[in-house]
Structure formats: C-alpha cells, structure tokens
Amino acid sequence: xxxxxTSTKPxxxxxxxxxxxxxxxxxxxxxxxxxxxxxxxxxxxxxxxTYVFGGAIDPSGNYVNYVVxxxxxxxxxxxxxxxAVVVAEDMTxxxxxxxxxxxxxxxxxxTGHVVASLARNLFATGVVIAVALLVGFRPSANLLAWxxxxxxxxxxxxxxxxxxxxxxxxxxxxxxxSGYGFILLFLPYLSSAFVPIxxxxxxxxxxxxxxxxxxxxxxxxxxxxxxxxxxxxWLAIGWCLAILLASxxxxxxxxxxxxxxx
Amino acid sequence: xxxxxxxxxxxxxxxxxxxxxNGIDLKxxxxxxxxxxxxxxxxxxxxxxxxxxxxxxxxxxxxxxxYDIRTEKNLVKHAISLTGQFAAVDEMLTGEENLRMICRxxxxxxxxxxxxxxxxxxxxxxxxxxxxxxxxYSGGMRRRLDLAxxxxxxxxxxxxxxxTTGLDTISRRALWDIILQLRNQGITxxxxxxxxxxxxxxxxxxxxxxxxxxxxxxxxxxxxxxVGEEVIELRNLKDEVIxxxxxxxxxxxxxxTLHELSHTVPKDTRVSIRKPSMDDVFLALTTTTxxxxxxxxx
Ligand SMILES: Nc1ncnc2c1ncn2[C@@H]1O[C@H](COP(=O)(O)OP(=O)(O)O)[C@@H](O)[C@H]1O
Ligand SMILES: [Mg+2]
Numbered sequence: 096x097x098x099x100x101t102s103t104k105p106x107x108x109x110x111x112x113x114x115x116x117x118x119x120x121x122x123x124x125x126x127x128x129x130x131x132x133x134x135x136x137x138x139x140x141x142x143x144x145t146y147v148f149g150g151a152i153d154p155s156g157n158y159v160n161y162v163v164x165x166x167x168x169x170x171x172x173x174x175x176x177x178x179a180v181v182v183a184e185d186m187t188x189x190x191x192x193x194x195x196x197x198x199x200x201x202x203x204x205x206t207g208h209v210v211a212s213l214a215r216n217l218f219a220t221g222v223v224i225a226v227a228l229l230v231g232f233r234p235s236a237n238l239l240a241w242x243x244x245x246x247x248x249x250x251x252x253x254x255x256x257x258x259x260x261x262x263x264x265x266x267x268x269x270x271x272x273s274g275y276g277f278i279l280l281f282l283p284y285l286s287s288a289f290v291p292i293x294x295x296x297x298x299x300x301x302x303x304x305x306x307x308x309x310x311x312x313x314x315x316x317x318x319x320x321x322x323x324x325x326x327x328x329w330l331a332i333g334w335c336l337a338i339l340l341a342s343x344x345x346x347x348x349x350x351x352x353x354x355x356x357x
Numbered sequence: 358x359x360x361x362x363x364x365x366x367x368x369x370x371x372x373x374x375x376x377x378x379n380g381i382d383l384k385x386x387x388x389x390x391x392x393x394x395x396x397x398x399x400x401x402x403x404x405x406x407x408x409x410x411x412x413x414x415x416x417x418x419x420x421x422x423x424y425d426i427r428t429e430k431n432l433v434k435h436a437i438s439l440t441g442q443f444a445a446v447d448e449m450l451t452g453e454e455n456l457r458m459i460c461r462x463x464x465x466x467x468x469x470x471x472x473x474x475x476x477x478x479x480x481x482x483x484x485x486x487x488x489x490x491x492x493x494y495s496g497g498m499r500r501r502l503d504l505a506x507x508x509x510x511x512x513x514x515x516x517x518x519x520x521t522t523g524l525d526t527i528s529r530r531a532l533w534d535i536i537l538q539l540r541n542q543g544i545t546x547x548x549x550x551x552x553x554x555x556x557x558x559x560x561x562x563x564x565x566x567x568x569x570x571x572x573x574x575x576x577x578x579x580x581x582x583x584v585g586e587e588v589i590e591l592r593n594l595k596d597e598v599i600x601x602x603x604x605x606x607x608x609x610x611x612x613x614t615l616h617e618l619s620h621t622v623p624k625d626t627r628v629s630i631r632k633p634s635m636d637d638v639f640l641a642l643t644t645t646t647x648x649x650x651x652x653x654x655x
Contacts (some may be wrong), residue, residue: 104464105435114461118447125449125490189445193506196409198434199462 115207122181123211130178133215137170137223137296144289145230160234163227164315165288167220167248168308174216174281175256176276178208182263183262183272186353202350212256213249217332222246234319243328244318250335251311255279257342264349283306307334361420362387362514362545363408368417370569377403379569381417385562386545387513390540392560393549396635400569402548405518409439410545422514438512442519442549444499447505448492452483452502455491456509463510474603476507481535497528504535515539517548521555533558537600553635557581565638572642583642584633589614592627599626603633603641 106114124130144166149158180246185191185204192200224232236244259276266272283289285299292300301308314331317323363385368380377400385391393401406412408421419426422436438487439445453474460495460536476503478487481501486494491502500520506516520536521529536559540546550556556563557577565573565580573580585603589611593599600622604610 106462106464110464111462116456118450122447122449140363153612189441189443190447192406192409192411192441193439193445193459194462195411196434196437196439197459197462198431 097235108200108203111199111203112206115203116210117207119181119207119209119211120214123215126177130215133170133174133219134222136173137166137219140166140169141223141226141230148289150229156231159227159230159232160320162289163223163232163234164244164312164319165283165286167223167250167315168229168288168312169280169283170219170223171216171252172255172280172296174219175212175252175259176273176280177259178256179263179266179272179276180269181208181258182260183266183269183295186264188277202347205264205346205350209253209256209260212259216256217249218251235321236319238281240318240321243323244315247314247318247328247331247335249313250332250339254335254339254342257339257346261345261349262325264346264353281313282306288312307338310334328335334351360387361385362389362392362422363547364418364420365408366418368404368407368419368587369415370400370407370412371415372403377410377569378407378414381566381569381571383564383571385545387545388540388543388544389561390536390548390559392563393547393566393639394551394553394556394563394635394638395549395566396454396551396639399566401566404566405439405516405547405549409437410434411439424497436512437514437516438510439516440503440507440518440520442522444503446499449490450494451488451490452494452498453478453487455502456506459509465509471616473509477508481505482531484582487516495528497524497531500528500532501535504532508539512544514545514547519549519551522551522655529555551634551635553580553584553638565642567639573638578642580638581633584638586599587611587630588605588633588637589618590631591622591630593623594625594627594628601637601640604641 106347145159149156149162152158153161177226182205185208191201191204193217194204234241258279262275263269263272266275284305286292287307288308292303292309295303308331310327314327317327361384363383365381365383365483367380368381369376383391393404395401403412408426410426410433413427421433422434424436440592446452447458450458454476456477457470460473461467465473475484475487475650476485479648481504483498483501483505486498494502504517504520517536521532524540526531533555536546536548546559548559556582560577561582563575563577564571573583586606587604589602589604591600591602602618603612604614611630618626618628631648
C-alpha cells in the first residue's frame with residue numbers, strides 16, 4: 096500500500112500562479128495548429144499588406160513603415176482571442192471543479208492562460224518585426240522609443256487577453272467564445288491601422304477616431320518613426336489601462352458567478 | 358456532528374423553477390462507504406457539488422468533517438477530495454504531468470511531487486503510460502488517473518461521482534478493489550451510482566434518491582430484502598416483459614412461485630431469472646405506502 100501523506104500546507108499564491116502559468120504555456124506549445132498559425136499569420140499579413148495592398152495604398156513604397164504597428168496589433172488581437180476559447184474550455188471541463196475544491200486561489204487558472212498568451216503574442220510580434228525588417232521596414236526609433244513601443248504593445252496584449260478571458264468566462268461554450276472573440280478582431284480595420292482616417296467616409300471617421308485601437312496604433316507608430324507626441328502615448332496607455340482594469344474586474348465577477356454552473 | 362463525516366439536514370436546492378433537491382437528510386459515519394443510488398437526473402451530482410463546496414444550497418444545514426460548508430468552506434476543502442462525474446484531467450498533458458501539477462498545487466515541493474507521482478502511477482498500474490498524453494488513454498485508465506489525482510494528499514473524505522459509469526467489467530472490478538482498500542485505510546467514501554450491484558458490492562449504507570428525495574436508506578441487505586435476491590421475469594412470444602416478480606432466490610421460493618404462475622399465465626409464456634436492477638428497486642419502493650417510506654428514510 097502507498098505511504099499515506101501527512102496533510103501538507105496548500106501551495107502559496109506564488110507557487111499556484113507559477114504552476115498555472117507553466118500549464119498555460121505547456122498547453123499552448125501542444126496546440127500545434129494554433130502555434131503554426133501564430134507564426135504564419137504575421138508572415139502572411141506582412142507580405143500581403145506590403146506587396147499586394149501596399150502599392151495601391153501608398154505608391155511611394157513607404158507603406159511598410161506605416162503598416163507595421165497595425166499588423167502587430169492585428170496579430171496580437173488574433174493571438175489573444177484564443178484565450179477566450181481555452182478559458183471557456185477549462186470552465187466547461189470537469190477540471191475546474193477539481194481546482195475549485197482545492198484550497199488554492201482558483202482564478203490563477205485564468206492568470207496562467209493570460210501569461211501564456213502574452214508569451215505567444217510577444218513571439219508573434221517578434222516575427223512581425225523580423226519580417227518587416229526583411230521587407231524594408233526602417234524604424235527611426237532610439238532605444239528608449241523602442242522600449243516605449245514595446246511597453247505599449249505588452250499593455251495592449253494584456254488588456255485584450257484579459258478581455259478575451261472575460262468573454263471566455265461569460266460565454267457558455269468554447270465555440271461561442273470564439274464567435275464573440277471574432278467580432279473584436281475587426282476593430283483594427285476600423286482604425287488608422289491600415290489607411291489614414293482622413294480617407295474614410297465621415298461617419299466612419301467618428302468611429303475610427305474614438306475607438307481604442309487608433310490611439311494605440313498612433314502611439315506605437317509615432318514611437319517607431321520618431322513622430323510621437325506625448326498626448327498619443329498617454330491616450331494609448333489610458334485606453335489600455337482602462338480596458339485592462341475593466342476586464343480583470345469583469346473576469347473576477349464572472350468567475351465568481353460561474354461558480355458551480357455549467 | 359462528532360462521529361459523522363457528513364451530516365445533512367433539510368437540504369433544498371432549486372435551479373430556476375426546477376426543484377432539484379427537495380429536503381435531503383442524511384448522515385454518513387466516518388470510515389464507511391455511503392452510496393447514493395439513483396437514476397439520471399435524480400440530483401446526485403448536485404448533492405455532491407453542494408457537499409464539496411462547489412454549489413451553495415438554498416436551504417438546510419450541511420456539515421462536512423464537522424465544518425459548515427457555507428461558513429467554513431476552506432476548512433472543508435482541506436478535508437475533502439472530489440472525483441467528478443467527468444474525468445477532470447488535462448487531455449493534452451501526460452498522466453505524470455497531470456499528477457505533478459496537482460502535487461505542486463497541494464503544496465508538495467518539486468522533488469516530493471516527482472516521488473509522489475511515480476508512487477501513484479505505480480499503484481494505479483499506470484507507470485507504462487505515465488509519459489503518454491491523457492487523450493490516448495482508455496476510459497478505465499482515465500478514471501484510475503482521476504482517482505490517483507484525488508489521492509495526492511491524504512484527505513479524510515472522498516467524493517466519487519459515478520466512478521464506474523461507462524467502464525467495462527474488468528476496469529469496474531479493479532476500481533471497486535481500490536475503493537474498498539481506501540475505506541480500509543479509514544477514508545470515508547461518498548459515491549453515487551446508477552447500479553444496484555455496485556452499491557451492493559461496495560456500500561455500508563445505501564440511500565436511494567429519486568426526484569431530489571431520499572426514498573429509502575439502509576444496508577444493502579435491508580434493501581435487497583425488499584427487492585429480492587433474484588427476479589423472475591416473464592415474457593410473451595413477442596419477447597416483451599409482461600411481469601417481474603422478486604424472489605428470495607432459494608429453490609423452494611422460486612419453485613413455489615413458478616408453480617403458482619403455471620396455473621395463471623398463458624402456456625407459451627417464457628421465464629428467465631436475473632439479478633434485480635435499479636428499476637426493480639424503484640418498483641418495490643414505490644409500491645410500498647408513503648407512510649412506510651417516511652419511516653424508512655428518516
Ligand atoms: N446548473 C444547473 N442549472 C440548471 N439545472 C441543473 C443544473 N445542474 C443540474 N440541473 C438539473 O438538475 C437535475 C438533477 O441533475 P443532477 O444533479 O446532475 O442529477 P444526476 O447526477 O442524478 O444525474 C437535472 O434535471 C438537471 O437538468
Ligand atoms: Mg450526475
């Protein structure tokens with residue numbers, strides 16, 4: 096017979112988080128299709144926008160410098176949307192019941208997926224930048240501006256991943272989670288990500304000017320091309336923080352309410 | 358409370374307008390196996406979820422290991438372990454990774470987790486597949502892994518929700534052996550099942566639940582004395598069951614029953630003998646008067 100274990104103290108919050116982050120990353124790495132998509136999508140979008148649309152949008156050939164931030168955000172949005180699906184899967188699978196009957200901080204299950212998403216998306220961002228440099232991207236940013244741009248990208252990924260986590264928590268099933276997530280992925284097209292807002296019809300201009308993607312795009316683009324204004328940067332940070340805090344709050348509430356329901 | 362591992366009084370639970378648990382009372386002595394026997398939709402899983410702190414009750418008092426499940430949730434969680442109706446394992450991880458993860462979450466160090474995982478894999482006959490992903494496991498292997506995970510740290514009360522549903526006979530018997538061993542170590546086991554035979558084989562006490570009410574409680578022997586040991590089943594030529602008659606299973610009793618029947622049923626009626634099923638239990642219980650039932654369930 097097995098040696099019975101004397102009851103141990105349950106894991107600390109730190110260990111709990113570390114274990115769930117490890118789990119999230121492991122699950123990400125084993126989801127081979129999603130992983131291939133995370134690499135292929137940035138490469139394909141980069142090539143598509145530079146070589147297919149780029150000539151029509153900006154015949155001077157400078158379009159690559161304009162479009163990089165947009166593609167980074169598009170990929171980050173896509174990459175974080177899968178968080179909705181994995182979170183919804185966890186909540187409908189019996190595994191959440193096991194975690195919830197253990198004396199640990201359960202919301203860490205979600206935190207684990209969020210951190211894994213950050214890692215995935217930073218990797219995709221790296222791919223975008225590498226391909227962009229190959230096809231002629233010439234940023235004029237200094238080290239500080241690079242760090243600033245990277246900081247805003249991290250904040251953006253965090254904010255949208257938590258938003259998708261909340262969506263995964265409130266939707267009943269993985270498939271509806273992915274459906275709702277899809278809507279958000281259209282936001283970048285209605286911003287200054289791919290074409291200047293001035294080229295849009297006036298009613299659309301109102302939408303584009305007042306949605307969060309535009310200031311984030313403008314801030315990143317400004318930092319990379321040396322045209323940033325403090326207003327842009329603060330507006331971007333403000334939007335991201337607001338979305339981040341609201342989404343975390345929403346997730347916490349949804350997680351509690353979900354307690355014991357399928 | 359004292360000697361009771363689980364004590365439930367007047368428990369009620371609704372989901373929307375649907376009454377799922379309609380006044381449950383039960384007491385589970387420490388170190389025994391308690392089986393909740395009932396058909397699909399009877400409220401078994403809901404009861405287990407309430408006992409294991411996952412769902413809040415609407416009314417009634419519930420104590421697990423002496424602690425109130427409403428106000429002392431965390432203390433309850435230290436005393437229990439749940440193996441749900443659907444295997445709670447990560448399909449994309451290996452059996453060993455699943456175990457180590459729960460070991461770490463239970464407060465074991467990395468080194469302790471490694472030792473404990475391989476001990477459990479060995480004990481549950483999973484060493485050979487420990488490095489394979491769970492999605493390649495058979496139903497029986499999954500169940501064993503699930504149970505192994507529940508035993509990472511010693512808990513005094515184990516909840517098993519339909520532990521053998523969907524398993525073949527060999528896996529079922531293997532699991533029964535494990536459950537009996539655990540009881541012999543002093544663990545209290547609260548399990549649900551749809552099989553009379555399972556309750557009979559394992560339980561010290563059986564409670565029959567249907568539509569959110571416990572309609573009978575007793576030892577398996579007491580239940581069987583009402584349902585009989587062997588059931589005589591009569592079929593017509595179209596192979597439809599026309600009557601079932603519980604008997605004690607003795608030659609004398611069965612002979613006499615058949616003798617009497619031979620005068621009353623059509624000549625071409627066919628007869629077979631089988632073990633009582635849960636349907637027979639309900640038939641036997643619902644034909645008794647309500648008054649009698651209330652006497653038994655309290
Ligand atoms: N979260 C829920 N919301 C609404 N109805 C539920 C919920 N959980 C269970 N039920 C209902 O409660 C009844 C009992 O379910 P359950 O406890 O799962 O029964 P059993 O485990 O005995 O099959 C069923 O009719 C089921 O549809
Ligand atoms: Mg059930």
